Amino acid sequence: MNKKGTILLLSGEMDKALAAFIIATGFAALGVEMKMWFMIWGHNCLKKRRGLFSWRRKPDPAREGTYRDLETDNILQPMVEMINRGGANHLPLSQLNLMGLGPKLFAKMLKKKKISSLEELIKDADDLGVKFIICQICCDALGLSVDDLIVPNAEVKGVSAYMKDTMDAHVNLFI
Amino acid sequence: MAPDKVIDVTGKVCPLPLITLAKEVRKMQKGQLLCIIGDDPIFEQSVVDFCREGSHEVLEINREGKKVIFTFSI
Numbered sequence: 096m097n098k099k100g101t102i103l104l105l106s107g108e109m110d111k112a113l114a115a116f117i118i119a120t121g122f123a124a125l126g127v128e129m130k131m132w133f134m135i136w137g138h139n140c141l142k143k144r145r146g147l148f149s150w151r152r153k154p155d156p157a158r159e160g161t162y163r164d165l166e167t168d169n170i171l172q173p174m175v176e177m178i179n180r181g182g183a184n185h186l187p188l189s190q191l192n193l194m195g196l197g198p199k200l201f202a203k204m205l206k207k208k209k210i211s212s213l214e215e216l217i218k219d220a221d222d223l224g225v226k227f228i229i230c231q232i233c234c235d236a237l238g239l240s241v242d243d244l245i246v247p248n249a250e251v252k253g254v255s256a257y258m259k260d261t262m263d264a265h266v267n268l269f270i
Numbered sequence: 271m272a273p274d275k276v277i278d279v280t281g282k283v284c285p286l287p288l289i290t291l292a293k294e295v296r297k298m299q300k301g302q303l304l305c306i307i308g309d310d311p312i313f314e315q316s317v318v319d320f321c322r323e324g325s326h327e328v329l330e331i332n333r334e335g336k337k338v339i340f341t342f343s344i
Binding site (some may be wrong): 117123124126210219222 | 282288291
């Protein structure tokens, strides 16, 4: 039987996402079948950096309507989208964020040490066949569209699928 | 024996040597020989673990200063 692993990324901070993706890519390279789940702020690293006015875009019922309940949306979803613009290389740090200076210094340190940036690691994870799954209620509550992510094949699923995947796996990490 | 492919991951750090290695191995066929050169402090252990996990036979390990040169069969 193939070795399997799951990682649930809940945090939207760069350091935690980096840890999750280093583990995922390393395990996948060693032949472990990896699935990554994204909840709440975790999906921010998969989002393409949103523009200042992207919140004005209307959701498409034919696509987003298949995994979201658009009728219960209100002003809060576009507001979250406006403030929470995501982008793998624009995430804050969980420690020493220094009002936005921390991530820039951190990125410099990583570059000097030739460590991959988060975006490069996400693309490597995708190349190695890591599966990306986003929590359905998080998409709905936060008004997230999975059409505009840096990985093309992200799926939207619920807790029953997470239960099956984790029970099947040899390791499950919650970050 | 001359390797079918040589990859140089000198200067790359964990987990990049493993990622590069996994991508290259997937493109190759069983029985071919791959040579990988790296100088990361944990490079040697990473490749040993990679070969054990994928049941690849390590044929040769050479050390030249910081550099470690592995040859193994796919």
